[in-house]
Amino acid sequence: MILRSRLIWYLQNSAKLFVVSVRLLIHSIFHPKLFFRLGFSLFSTLNEFYQYTHGKLYPFKETHTYKKLKNEFSFAKCNYYYSDKNVARSLEVLILSTLVQYFKPKTIFEIGTYTGFTTLHFAQNSKEDTVIYTLDLPPNYGQEKLTHDKLEKYSYDDHLVVELSTRGIDNRVFHKNPLRKKIIEIYGDSMRHDFNPYKGKMDFIFIDGCHAYDYIKSDTENAFKMLSENGVIVWHDYDYIIHRDVFKYLNSLVKDYRIYSIPNTRFAIYGKNI
Numbered sequence: 408m409i410l411r412s413r414l415i416w417y418l419q420n421s422a423k424l425f426v427v428s429v430r431l432l433i434h435s436i437f438h439p440k441l442f443f444r445l446g447f448s449l450f451s452t453l454n455e456f457y458q459y460t461h462g463k464l465y466p467f468k469e470t471h472t473y474k475k476l477k478n479e480f481s482f483a484k485c486n487y488y489y490s491d492k493n494v495a496r497s498l499e500v501l502i503l504s505t506l507v508q509y510f511k512p513k514t515i516f517e518i519g520t521y522t523g524f525t526t527l528h529f530a531q532n533s534k535e536d537t538v539i540y541t542l543d544l545p546p547n548y549g550q551e552k553l554t555h556d557k558l559e560k561y562s563y564d565d566h567l568v569v570e571l572s573t574r575g576i577d578n579r580v581f582h583k584n585p586l587r588k589k590i591i592e593i594y595g596d597s598m599r600h601d602f603n604p605y606k607g608k609m610d611f612i613f614i615d616g617c618h619a620y621d622y623i624k625s626d627t628e629n630a631f632k633m634l635s636e637n638g639v640i641v642w643h644d645y646d647y648i649i650h651r652d653v654f655k656y657l658n659s660l661v662k663d664y665r666i667y668s669i670p671n672t673r674f675a676i677y678g679k680n681i
């Protein structure tokens with residue numbers, strides 16, 4: 408009896424799904440942008456599925472941080488409506504903000520300012536005296552100035568954001584915000600930049616610059632040098648399809664470091680005591 412009613416349920420819903428899909432296809436002919444958005448979310452879901460099946464990072468749920476965050480109800484400040492698909496997604500920014508609020512870093516270092524969206528969230532969710540350094544390519548940047556000769560290895564969105572970032576350099580979202588006083592903008596190519604002045608001093612490091620293998624490796628090595636005793640490193644774009652090099656590199660690091668993958672995001676996180 409139960410089996411029969413289940414079968415009927417599946418048949419009815421399959422028919423509904425078919426009708427919805429056909430309607431959707433017709434609708435998308437007239438609204439291609441919406442169709443693109445749907446495609447993008449399906450693509451992201453596929454990506455996350457691959458993270459679960461082929462990723463080598465540890466599940467974030469194993470950390471004390473996760474357990475505390477889950478039970479302590481920490482509420483972070485986040486702008487949900489800013490929708491630039493080249494930056495961290497709303498849920499990701501919310502999680503990033505929650506992490507900053509939780510770890511209470513005195514110093515933050517971000518590689519990859521872009522519009523300054525994540526930078527401003529760091530400012531909003533940290534203590535008043537926290538200092539935030541954010542590094543991006545200089546205004547006079549020309550692609551020929553990048554150190555490595557494998558520019559074609561840049562993923563398509565790297566090329567796009569580099570150009571958009573340089574264009575919007577005088578218009579970062581924190582520029583007109585009073586919290587700007589907490590933020591120090593630094594310009595340079597992260598592969599050539601001298602990170603020595605920050606050695607052992609950074610409590611929270613966010614890596615979201617160039618996603619090519621040589622860069623993600625160099626940025627990560629510099630992050631480990633800058634990391635303070637109880638500091639944490641968060642990487643963005645641990646995803647297989649678009650940022651394959653990040654996925655590959657972080658998976659290879661697991662033999663030396665216990666790095667965790669944060670579910671429903673493209674974040675990876677490391678910290679000695681998390």
Ligand SMILES: C[S@@+](CC[C@H](N)C(=O)[O-])C[C@H]1O[C@@H](n2cnc3c(N)ncnc32)[C@H](O)[C@@H]1O
Binds near residue numbers: 542544568572596617
């Ligand atoms: C994905 S965006 C950062 C997004 C930002 N963190 C957010 O979510 O609001 C990547 C940024 O890294 C910068 N970038 C790319 N290559 C870089 C390099 N070699 N050195 C420094 N910054 C770089 C780009 O100009 C771009 O602004």
